[in-house]
Amino acid sequence: MNELSIKTSTHSYFVYIGDNLRFQLQDLIQQDYSSILIITDDKVASLYLDDVLSALKGQRVFHSIIKSGEASKDIRQFYHLQTEAMNYHLDRKSLIIALGGGVVGDLAGFVASTFMRGIDFIQMPTTILAHDSSVGGKVAINHELGKNMIGSFYPPKAVIYDVNTLSSLPEHEVRSGYAELVKEAFIADESFLKRLLNVDIYSLSNNQLRDHLCNGIKIKAEIVEQDEKESNIRKFLNFGHTLAHALETKLGYGKITHGEAVAIGMLFALRLSEQTYNKALPSKSLYSWLKNNNYPLSLYGLKNSELLEVMKLDKKAENQNIQMVLLNNVADPKTIELSDREVLTALAMFEKELKDI
Template sequence: MEEIVVKSSMHDYTISMGEGIRSQLNGFLKKDYSSILIVTDDKVGNLYLDDVLAGFNLKENIFYTIIKSGEQSKDIDTFYRLHTIALEKGLDRNSLVVALGGGVIGDLAGFVAATFMRGVDYVQMPTTILAHDSSVGGKVAINHAYGKNLIGNFYPPVAVVYDMETLTTLPKEEVRSGYAELVKEALITDQASLNSVLEANLNRLAISQLSIHLNSGIRTKSFIVQQDEKEAGVRKYLNLGHTLGHALESYHGYGKLTHGEAVAIGTLFALHISEDIFTIKLPYEEVYSWMNLNYYPLNANLIEDSDALIKKMKADKKTVDTKIQMVLLESVGKPVNRIVSDEALKDYLHSFSKRLVKA
C-alpha cells in the first residue's frame, strides 16, 4: 500500500492507495465517531457500498444515503437534502461523513461536512480516476446556474482511502475524464511525466501503468497544495485547461461532456494560446494526437458560440474585475497566469476552432 501525507493548516491527512482497502475503512479512522453517514450515488452504491459497510462491526450508528449519479446532483437542492438527512439521522458535531464515489460525490459530501453544524470530519473514498485530483487538496463545492463550483469552501478531509480495485469497473468515458487531469498535471510538472502519460492507451490500460500515473499526479497536486492551500498563488496552476473547460460544461449543460472531456478541450486551447503569446512550440500536436487516438470529443462545434463561452468564462472563480485570467505554459513544467482580453479570446477561439477542424 502506498501512503502520501498532505500537510494542511487545519490538520495533516494521509492518502492511502491500495487494492481491496475499501472494506477496511474503520482501520483508517484515527478516532471514534458518534455516527457515520456514507454518501454515495446509485452507480457506485450498487458496486461498493456493501463492501464499505462490511468493514464496520457496529452498524447501529452507520447510515448511508444514495443520490442520483451525475454532475446535475451537485446542486443546492441535493446539498440541502443531505443536510436534512443528516439531521434526521441524528448526526452531531462528533459525526463523520464518508464520500464514496467520484468527484461529484467528493465535492458535494465534502461541502456538506464543511457546513453541517459548522463543520464535521469527512473521509474521501474516491472511486474514479478523476477523483484522484478532486479528493486531494480540500476543495469542496456545489455548482450554481452561473458556473461550476461557485459555492464552496477549502476544507480538508481527515483521510483519503483510494481503493484501486474500484477503477476496474469504470466506463470508457470516465477513464478519459480522469486521464485529462493526469495530462494537465504532467504538463505543469515536466516533459518526462508528460511522455509517460501519453504512452497510455486507454483502451487497454493496465492497472500497474495507471498506478504509476495516479501516484505521480497525486504527488504533483499534493506538492502544490501544500505550498498554497487556498489558491492565492501557485495552486492556480492546477486550473490549466479549466477556464474554457468549466465554461463548456456550463454552456452545454452538465452531463453532456464529462468534466475531463471538457478540460481536455480547454487544455488544448491553453496550449494554442500559449504558443502564440510566448512564440514557442509546445506539444500541442502530440497531446491532440493522443486525445484523438483515445476518442476525446474534439469537436469544433462545441466552441462555435464564442460570445456565450466568454460570458461563461467571466463567471470563473479566477476572473478579477471582469478580466479573464488563464493558466498558460511558457514551457512544459513552467505554468504562468495571464490576463487575456475578451477580444483576444474571441480571436483565439476562432483560430482554435479552425485548428481543430484541420487536425
Template sequence: MKLTVNLKENSYPIYIENGILTKSGEYISRIFNGQKIMVISDDNVFPLYGQKITDSLTSAAGHNYECHSLVLPHGEPTKNFQSLPKIYEAMLEAKLTRSDLVIALGGGVIGDLAGFAASSYLRGIKLVQIPTSLLAQVDSSVGGKVAVDLPQGKNLVGAFYQPKMVLIDPEVLDTLPDHFIKDGMGEVIKYGCIKDSNLFCRLCSHSSFEDLKPELPEIIARCVDIKRIVVEEDQFDTGERMLLNFGHTLAHTIEQYYNYERESHGEAVGIGMYQITRMAEEKKLTAPGCADRIQQALKIYGLPSSCGLPVSALTEAISLDKKNLNGHLNVVLLKEIGNSYVYPTDISFFGFSENGQENI
C-alpha cells in the same frame, strides 16, 4: 502507499492501495473515535461498494460504529443547491453531531457535494473521501475544494474544507465504464502538462488506457503527489495552486453551455488544454509544438480536442469564472510541457470581436 498532506492542524493521510475498501473500517478507526458515520454516495456506486464499506466499518475492532447512508442520483445535475436540504435532512434524521463523521463514497460530484454539506452542517463535521472514479482519485478528492454548482456556472458556491483522510483503491476502476476512464485521463494528462514532463512522456509512450493499466497505481500516486505538493504550497488557491486550473477556464464554460450533458469534465479539460495552448502558441506565449503534443496525448486516450463551439458563445460564462477578478482574468499557460505559469490577462485573450466566430 501512504502520502501525507502537511497543512499543520489540517494535515491528513492519503492511502493508495489495491483492495483498501475492504479494510476501510480499520483505516478510519485510526482517525475517528466517534459513534455515527453517514456514507453519502450515488445510485451507481453504492450498490457496488456500499455494503463492503458498511461491513468493514461495523466490524472495525474496538469500535461500535452506527452506520447510516444516503444515496443520491448520479451525475453532475445532482451537484446543485437543491440537493443540500436532502443531505442536511438525512443528517438531522440520523442525529449526527459535530463529533460524528461523513464519508463521501463516489466520484467528483459526490466528493464535492458531500464535502460541502460536511463543511457547512453544524459549521463543520469530520469528512473522509473515498473516491471511486479516476478523476476523483487523481484530483478532486485531494486538496479540500468542495462546492455546488449554480445555474450560472460550476462550483460558484463552495469552501476549502480538508478531509481527515483519503482512501484510494485503484481496483474500483475496473467497474468504471470507458467514458469515466477517459474523463479521468483528462486530469492525468493535465498533471504531466503543468508539472512533470516525464509523466507526460510516459503517458505518450503507451497506445491506449489498457496498455497503461498495469502502471495505474503508480500514475495515480504521482498525480496525487503533485497535487499534494501544490496544495501544501498554496492551500487557498491564491498562487501556485492556480496552476491546477490549466484548461479549466474553457472547460467549465463548455460544460455549462451544454448543461453538463455532453462533454464530461475531463473531456472538456482536454479541449480546454489543447485550445488554450494553441492560442498561446499563436501569441508566442508557449513554445511551438506543445499544442500538437497535447492533441496527440488526448488522441491516445480517446479524448476530444475540439467541441465545435464559437468562442464568442462562451464569453458570458468566462466573465463569471472565479478566476476573473475585477475584469482581470488569470489563465494558466505552458512555457513548455511540464512547465506552467499564470498569465494575467482579460477576456480579450481569447481573440475574438463582437462578430468573431472562431470555433474551438
C-alpha cells in the same frame, strides 16, 4: 499500499492508495465516531456500498444515495443531504464518508463543511478523475451560472483510494480521469508527461494505474501544501479549466465529463500558449493522444461570445478580465490576463483548427 502525507493549515492527513482498501476501513479510520453517514450515488452504491457497510459492521452507520452525474451537485441536493443528516441525528462527533467520484466528493465534502459548522469527512474515490478532486480540500456545488461557484476549502481527514474500484469504470470516465493526470504532468513534470502521452489508457495494468495516480497526487499535494487557499501557484492546477468550465456550464452539466471538457480546454490553452510565447509546445502530441484515446474534440457549435461571458465568471477572473493559465514551457506555467478581443480571436482560430483537422 502507498501512503502519502498532505499538510494543511488545520491538520495533516494521509492518502492511502492500494488494492481492496474498502475492506480495511476499520484499520484506516483512526478515530472513534458517534455515527457515520455514507454519501454515494446510485451507480457506485450498486457496486461497492455493501462492501463498505460490511467493513463498518458494528458501528452506527447510515447511507444516502444520490443520482449519479454532475447535475446532482446543486443546492437542492445539498439541502436534501443536510436534512438527511439531521434526520439521522448526526452530531459534531459524526463522520461523513464520500464514496464515489468527484461529484460525490465535492457535494459530500461541502455538506460536511457546513453541517453544524463542520464535521469530519473522508474521501473514498471510485474514479480516476477523483484523484484530483479528493486531494486538496476544495469542496463545492454548482450554480446554473457557473461551476463550483458555491464552496469552501475544507480538507478531509483521510483519502482512502481502493484502485480495484476503478476496474468498473466506463471508457468516458477513464478519459475524464486521465485528462487531469495529463494536466498535472503539463504543469509540473515533463518526463511524466512523456510517459502518459505514450499510453493507451484503455489497456493499463493496475501497477501502471497506481504509478500514474501516485505521480499525479504528488504533484497536486506539493502545490497545495505551498498554496492551500489558491492565492498564487495553486491557480496553475486550473490549466485547461477556464474554457472547460465554460463548456460544461453552457452545454449543461453532464453533457460531457469534466475531464473531457478539460482535455478540450488544455488543447486550447496550449495553442494559445504557443501563440503568446511564439514557441513550439507539444500541442500536436497532445492532439494525437486525445484522438487516439477517443476524446471528443469540439466546441459543440456554441457561440464564442457566450463562452467568453462564462469564462469571465471564472474564479480566477479579476475586474471582469479573464485570467488563463498558459505554459511558457512544459512545467513552466504562467497566469496571464487576456482582453476580450484576444480571447475571442483565439477561440475563433481554435474552432477553425478543430474543424479543419
